[in-house]
Each structure stands twice: as C-alpha cells, then as structure tokens.
Amino acid sequence: MRIELEVWRQDGPQDRGRFEQYVVVDATPEMSLLELLDRLNDQLVEQGIEPVQFESDCREGVCGACGVTVDDRPHGPVPKTPSCRQHLRAFGDVSRLRIEPLRSAAFPVIRDLVVDRTALDRVIWAGGFVDVETGTAPDADDVLITHDDAEQALDFAACIGCGACVAACPNGAAHLFAGAKLAHLALLPHGRLERGRRARALGQVLDDEFGPCSSYGECVEVCPAGIPLAAVAAMHRERLRGLFRGKAD
Amino acid sequence: MTVAVAGPPEAAPVPRPSTFVLKQVMAITGVIFVGYVFVHMIGNLKVFFGADSFNSYAHWLREIGYPLIPHRGVLWALRVVLVVSVVAHVWSALVLWVRGRRARGAHRRRRMPRLMASGARLMLPSGLLILVFVGVHLLDLTIGALVAPETFRSGDAYQNLVASFSRLWMAVFYSATMVFIAAHITHGWWTMLQDLGATGRRFRMVWITIGVMIALTILLGNALIPVLVQLGVIA
Numbered sequence: 047m048r049i050e051l052e053v054w055r056q057d058g059p060q061d062r063g064r065f066e067q068y069v070v071v072d073a074t075p076e077m078s079l080l081e082l083l084d085r086l087n088d089q090l091v092e093q094g095i096e097p098v099q100f101e102s103d104c105r106e107g108v109c110g111a112c113g114v115t116v117d118d119r120p121h122g123p124v125p126k127t128p129s130c131r132q133h134l135r136a137f138g139d140v141s142r143l144r145i146e147p148l149r150s151a152a153f154p155v156i157r158d159l160v161v162d163r164t165a166l167d168r169v170i171w172a173g174g175f176v177d178v179e180t181g182t183a184p185d186a187d188d189v190l191i192t193h194d195d196a197e198q199a200l201d202f203a204a205c206i207g208c209g210a211c212v213a214a215c216p217n218g219a220a221h222l223f224a225g226a227k228l229a230h231l232a233l234l235p236h237g238r239l240e241r242g243r244r245a246r247a248l249g250q251v252l253d254d255e256f257g258p259c260s261s262y263g264e265c266v267e268v269c270p271a272g273i274p275l276a277a278v279a280a281m282h283r284e285r286l287r288g289l290f291r292g293k294a295d
Numbered sequence: 296m297t298v299a300v301a302g303p304p305e306a307a308p309v310p311r312p313s314t315f316v317l318k319q320v321m322a323i324t325g326v327i328f329v330g331y332v333f334v335h336m337i338g339n340l341k342v343f344f345g346a347d348s349f350n351s352y353a354h355w356l357r358e359i360g361y362p363l364i365p366h367r368g369v370l371w372a373l374r375v376v377l378v379v380s381v382v383a384h385v386w387s388a389l390v391l392w393v394r395g396r397r398a399r400g401a402h403r404r405r406r407m408p409r410l411m412a413s414g415a416r417l418m419l420p421s422g423l424l425i426l427v428f429v430g431v432h433l434l435d436l437t438i439g440a441l442v443a444p445e446t447f448r449s450g451d452a453y454q455n456l457v458a459s460f461s462r463l464w465m466a467v468f469y470s471a472t473m474v475f476i477a478a479h480i481t482h483g484w485w486t487m488l489q490d491l492g493a494t495g496r497r498f499r500m501v502w503i504t505i506g507v508m509i510a511l512t513i514l515l516g517n518a519l520i521p522v523l524v525q526l527g528v529i530a
C-alpha cells in the first residue's frame with residue numbers, strides 16, 4: 047500500500063508550523079495509524095530528517111495518550127476509536143491522509159503532533175478526585191450500591207482523558223470530559239461526600255479555560271469511550287445542584 | 296519522604312458573566328419565547344373563525360384582567376418581559392458565540408455531517424433572522440409603518456393581516472421565517488434539556504418528542520395563514 051502523507055510539522059510552541067509531504071510505500075492494511083507514523087519515522091531517520099513527534103503509550107485504547115487529527119477528524123476516520131486503534135484496513139480505499147495535532151485553543155502545540163493537554167489536568171485538579179482517607183480495604187458489602195448505579199458510574203468512568211471531544215468541538219468546550227467525571231463521581235458513595243464542592247470548582251475551570259456547549263454533538267462522534275451527550279446534561283445538573291445547595295456534599 | 300506535587304497554576308481571570316450563567320439565561324429566556332410563540336400561534340388560529348373572532352382576540356389582549364388591571368396592563372407587562380428577554384437572549388448568544396470562536400482557536404476543521412451539528416450552526420443566523428422578522432412584523436401589523444399595507448387601519452387586525460399577506464413577497468417572508476423559527480426551536484428545545492440538566496433517559500426521549508411537536512405545530516399553525524391568504528381561502 048502506498049500512502050501519501052501530509053503531516054503537520056512544528057518545531058516548537060512559537061513556530062508557525064506547516065504541512066510537509068511524505069510518502070510511505072510499504073504500508074500494510076494491518077498497520078494502525080501510529081504504526082504508519084512509526085514506519086514514516088524509520089524512513090525519516092534513514093534520510094537524516096528529524097522524526098515526527100507524536101504521543102502514545104498503551105496502544106490499546108486505554109491510556110488516552112494518543113490523539114491526532116486525520117483528515118479533519120480527531121483520532122481518525124473510524125468513529126469512537128482512539129488513534130492507536132485506527133487501522134488502515136478500516137479506512138476504505140485511501141491513498142492520502144492529512145495528519146495534524148488535536149486542534150483547540152486550550153491545547154497549544156508543543157511540537158509536531160504533540161499538544162499540551164494540561165488544561166484537562168486543571169479540570170481534574172479542581173475536582174476530578176475523591177478526597178477521603180480510605181484506610182485499609184473495607185469488606186466488599188460494607189457500603190452498598192445498586193447494580194444500576196455501579197454500571198452507570200463505570201460507563202462514565204470509561205473516559206480515558208484523551209481530549210478528542212475538545213478538539214472535535216466547534217466551540218472548544220470540554221463539557222463531555224467534565225460531565226463524565228462529575229456524573230461518575232456523583233453516583234458513588236465516597237464521591238458523593240464532595241459532590242457540591244466538586245461541581246462548583248470543576249465548573250469554574252471549565253468556564254475559564256474552555257468554550258460553551260451549543261449542542262453540536264460532534265464530541266460523541268469521536269469519543270473512544272462512548273460517553274453519551276447526557277454527560278453534558280449531568281454536568282449542568284451537578285452545577286445547578288451545587289449552586290442551589292451550597293454545601294460540600 | 297516528601298513528594299512534590301504540581302498544583303494548579305494561578306487562576307486565570309474569570310470571564311464574567313460566566314458561560315454557565317449565560318447558558319442559563321439563554322435557556323430561561325428560551326422557555327419564555329417558546330411559551331409566547333406557542334400561545335401567539337394559538338391566538339392566530341382565530342383567523343380561521345373569521346374577522347370578528349380574530350379582532351375580539353386582538354381586543355381581548357388589551358383588556359385581560361380589566362378592571363383589576365388597567366387597560367393594556369397585561370399587554371404592557373408582556374411587552375416588558377419580552378423586550379428584556381430578547382435583549383438578554385441576544386446578548387448572551389453573541390457573547391457565547393465569541394467565546395466559542397475563541398476557544399476553538401485559529402484552526403478550522405471541516406464540519407461533520409450530522410443533523411444536530413447543522414441545527415447548532417443554524418442557531419445564530421436563524422436567531423438574527425427572527426430579530427429582523429420581529430421588526431418587520433411589528434411595523435407591518437402593530438405599528439403600521441414602512442412595510443405595512445397601504446390600507447392599514449389601527450384596530451382592524453383581520454383586515455390588516457389579509458391586506459399584508461395578499462402581497463406575495465410578504466407571504467413568502469412570513470412562511471419562510473416560520474421554517475427557521477421551527478428549526479431554532481427544535482434545536483433550542485434540545486439544548487435546554489442539556490442546560491437545565493435533565494439526564495433521565497425516558498424524560499429526555501419524551502422531552503425531545505415534545506419539542507419536535509411544538510416546533511411542527513408552530514410551523515404549520517403560522518405558516519398556513521399567509522399561504523391560505525394567497526390561495527384566497529382567507530379573505
């Protein structure tokens with residue numbers, strides 16, 4: 047398989063950046079998007095060219111480190127799939143791909159395809175954690191929780207923090223990410239103790255650093271964790287509740 | 296052992312009013328508009344029952360609550376609430392739009408083919424069209440200036456309406472605007488669900504269905520009138 051690549055190259059945060067054209071002649075259908083970039087980099091190193099920088103870690107869709115924009119779609123053409131799990135065989139009959147970083151004002155480019163996603167960390171710092179002394183592990187039936195609640199909490203906990211939702215959003219909003227976090231922790235007994243405080247603090251970071259949600263719904267098209275749009279409603283519910291209740295829980 | 300923990304950096308200046316507050320303003324004023332437009336549409340249907348029925352409805356609007364409330368009291372109260380809501384709704388819409396553009400950053404991305412995204416994209420243009428429409432509508436049938444029919448007579452609402460909609464371009468403008476109002480309400484109603492925080496699966500389904508029905512009813516109820524005037528059914 048011969049694939050022509052148009053890849054974003056940017057030497058540093060201050061550099062303006064540009065697209066460079068490359069060709070990989072020995073791509074195979076089994077390759078993932080990242081493996082295609084690995085192959086390209088082997089080629090570039092052989093030619094004495096600086097390899098393309100991109101992020102990845104687990105390469106099995108669980109860590110959230112990867113994420114590039116392919117032909118205008120965050121993560122790539124396959125819906126709801128992280129870049130590391132996007133395989134060329136699923137792309138149909140392609141011979142050209144344009145690869146650039148995840149784009150959003152909140153994600154400044156560090157180099158090539160690597161962006162700074164610390165803005166998401168600041169959301170987590172504000173309230174994406176449970177602040178209780180857990181001590182030794184309690185008995186499994188100590189604190190009861192319904193099966194439905196557990197399942198729902200796990201569904202929202204599936205967010206891998208990749209930031210594709212922000213890059214997909216025409217408004218640069220992080221409501222899907224933040225909503226998944228709030229909905230997840232509000233459903234669990236330990237998380238509930240700080241429900242109000244968490245919603246207020248986390249909401250403020252959201253307002254300060256990201257855009258508004260106008261229900262475009264493009265985030266759910268790319269979210270590899272399948273977080274539903276109801277997470278956005280959950281975010282607003284938690285904030286309204288936190289505001290009117292005014293208490294820590 | 297001490298562990299260095301990277302804490303959150305200095306807080307950036309908070310944009311005011313917050314995005315959250317602005318969205319709540321949009322949602323609340325949006326409910327007011329939907330309620331108003333729906334009731335207004337029901338009133339408009341009186342046109343099907345003839346001139347007397349329609350004119351007495353127009354008259355009744357000025358008299359609600361009399362003698363408890365002075366003549367036109369309710370009408371004026373409604374007008375004040377609506378004007379304040381329009382200013383708040385439009386201002387919030389513009390501020391949110393600017394914030395959205397800024398947060399997106401310099402790079403534009405091709406849109407995704409998604410019905411809902413098209414609905415969201417239409418909100419500002421359709422909203423601005425509604426604003427123009429409200430101006431034209433007031434001049435045409437309430438104030439009687441500039442775009443009003445030549446035979447405009449204050450107090451004869453039925454005759455004015457027929458005279459106005461007998462002009463083809465005006466009939467087309469009214470009917471076409473209704474399509475955009477219906478689109479605005481469909482997406483707006485959906486967004487309200489998000490902004491007011493309704494997460495229950497069944498509630499969301501019911502709510503969305505109701506929104507589509509309201510939008511369709513408003514579209515049919517209103518857009519039919521200019522069409523029927525043009526066809527000579529209402530004269």
Ligand code: HEM
Pocket residue numbers: 258259260261318321322323324325326328329332384385388389391418419421422423425426476479480482483484486487488490
């Ligand atoms: C018939 C009059 C109108 C009705 C029934 C109406 C209704 C609504 C509703 C229900 C929403 C959703 C609110 C939310 O929860 O966020 C909304 C949003 C919106 N409206 Fe209106 N509206 C009207 C007039 C206008 C006007 C005159 C503008 C002029 C700019 C406008 C611009 C917008 C925009 C841009 C949004 C989207 C805001 C966002 O999601 O970021 N609307 N409208």
Ligand code: SF4
Pocket residue numbers: 204205206207208209210211212222223226268269270271272273
């Ligand atoms: S909500 Fe989905 S797209 Fe957004 S950060 Fe989490 S996993 Fe990624």
Ligand code: FES
Pocket residue numbers: 101102103104105106107108109110111112113128129130131206
């Ligand atoms: S590299 Fe871990 S999710 Fe893609």
